[in-house]
Amino acid sequence: MNKKIFHRMIPRADDVHEPEVRDQYIYISSIIGIIVNLLLFIGKFAIGSIIGSISIISDGINNLSDTLSSVIAVVGIKLSALPPDKEHPQGHGRYEYIASLVVSILILFAGFELVKTSIQKLIHPTPLKINPILMIILALSILPKIYLYFMNQYVGETIDSTINMGLAQDSLNDCFATVAVMISSIVSNYSSFNIDAIAGIIVSFFIMKSGFSLAYETIDLLLGKNPEPELIPKIKEILLTGDYIIGVHDIVVNNYGRGNIICSAHVEVPKNIYAEEIHGIIDALEKEVYRKYKIILVLHMDPVYTLKDGFYGNEIL
Numbered sequence: 500m501n502k503k504i505f506h507r508m509i510p511r512a513d514d515v516h517e518p519e520v521r522d523q524y525i526y527i528s529s530i531i532g533i534i535v536n537l538l539l540f541i542g543k544f545a546i547g548s549i550i551g552s553i554s555i556i557s558d559g560i561n562n563l564s565d566t567l568s569s570v571i572a573v574v575g576i577k578l579s580a581l582p583p584d585k586e587h588p589q590g591h592g593r594y595e596y597i598a599s600l601v602v603s604i605l606i607l608f609a610g611f612e613l614v615k616t617s618i619q620k621l622i623h624p625t626p627l628k629i630n631p632i633l634m635i636i637l638a639l640s641i642l643p644k645i646y647l648y649f650m651n652q653y654v655g656e657t658i659d660s661t662i663n664m665g666l667a668q669d670s671l672n673d674c675f676a677t678v679a680v681m682i683s684s685i686v687s688n689y690s691s692f693n694i695d696a697i698a699g700i701i702v703s704f705f706i707m708k709s710g711f712s713l714a715y716e717t718i719d720l721l722l723g724k725n726p727e728p729e730l731i732p733k734i735k736e737i738l739l740t741g742d743y744i745i746g747v748h749d750i751v752v753n754n755y756g757r758g759n760i761i762c763s764a765h766v767e768v769p770k771n772i773y774a775e776e777i778h779g780i781i782d783a784l785e786k787e788v789y790r791k792y793k794i795i796l797v798l799h800m801d802p803v804y805t806l807k808d809g810f811y812g813n814e815i816l
Contacts, residue, residue: 501653516793518592518759521658522576525595528654528663529576532569535643536562542640546633552687553620554680554699555637557613561676561706564609565669568602572662575599579756592756599662599717606669606710610703617699624696629688637681644673661720665713672709676702726752726760734762734788734796741784743768743777745803752794760794770802 506512509523543559546552575598581591651667654660683698731750738747746767753761766784768777781798788796 501650505654505657515658518580521660522580524654524658525572525576525660525662528650528666529569529572531650532647532666533566533573535647536566536569539640539643540566542636546637550629550633550684552680552684552695553617554683554695554702557617557699557702558673558676558680560609560613561673561702564605564706565666565673567605568666568669571598571601571605572666575601575662589755589761590759592759593721595660595662595756596717596720599665600714600721602662602665603710603714603717606713607707610705610707610710613703613706614700617696617703620699621696629685634681634685637677641674641677644670644677648674661713661716665709665716668712669709672705676705720754720756723753726754730792733792734764734794737788737791738764738766738784738798741766741780743772743780744784745769749799760792761797762788762794763797763799765799765801767801767803770804772802 505524505527508527509520511517511520512524514520515524540559540562543555543562547555547557547559575595578594578598579590579592581594583590648667648670651663651670655663655667679698679702680695683694687695730752734750735747738744744766748765748767750764751762755761766781777800781800785796785798788794
């Protein structure tokens with residue numbers, strides 16, 4: 500279903516390596532997330548206030564933090580789309596990672612604040628006023644979160660977006676959190692023990708855990724994380740199909756965000772090949788790698804002795 504929706508809304512939706520297409524995926528999923536999470540926040544905050552449940556209010560505030568996360572994702576995409584300039588010749592694609600880091604900090608802050616509120620509620624408990632109709636509405640609020648999980652999971656896997664993968668995990672955590680606060684609210688209504696406040700603390704720790712995981716992954720990308728293990732063998736496979744290419748080594752991949760990946764490599768060629776001829780072959784290989792993976796590739800030619808000369812590289816046969 501998600502595939503049909505995004506393919507209907509995005510022209511050339513299959514060209515996920517194109518920065519403009521990738522931005523549209525994140526933009527559309529973020530707008531949907533903003534609308535859904537804002538409605539959930541309003542509903543849960545109202546229900547929690549009527550019942551007097553800190554865990555339900557905490558769950559609602561968690562949805563508000565998700566709304567802010569989606570807003571930041573949209574802002575990050577707009578900033579990452581800025582063209583290269585003198586100070587940033589490789590563009591501004593890493594703004595997306597910075598946006599992810601800001602999202603993670605907001606999630607951590609929301610979780611910390613909810614822990615404090617829940618502890619205060621544990622020390623000074625107040626009775627709950629359970630309303631069956633409101634509890635049914637709260638149960639139905641899980642369905643939009645399930646949809647957001649599958650939507651962000653689809654977008655995250657399709658375009659390799661850390662923001663969407665983080666939002667998908669957060670949506671799944673919210674489903675479990677809502678079930679937990681419903682159970683705790685019902686039990687607290689029929690028990691003298693303040694389970695509601697304890698559930699609020701547990702939900703808060705779930706929130707902080709998801710924020711920490713997103714921050715860890717984003718910092719990895721900002722510091723220069725290694726590419727996916729299968730990428731370098733794929734590049735090497737293409738290069739070895741070129742005429743006269745004997746070997747490939749020193750492949751280096753740099754990810755500048757927003758689909759801007761720059762790679763360099765050394766290709767070994769026979770020493771007696773004309774430079775004009777091998778230049779055409781290397782140029783064609785660079786274009787093929789870009790066509791297939793949208794990677795800007797720069798190749799360096801290493802002339803080597805061949806078997807015909809009695810040598811290969813620096814080793815005597």
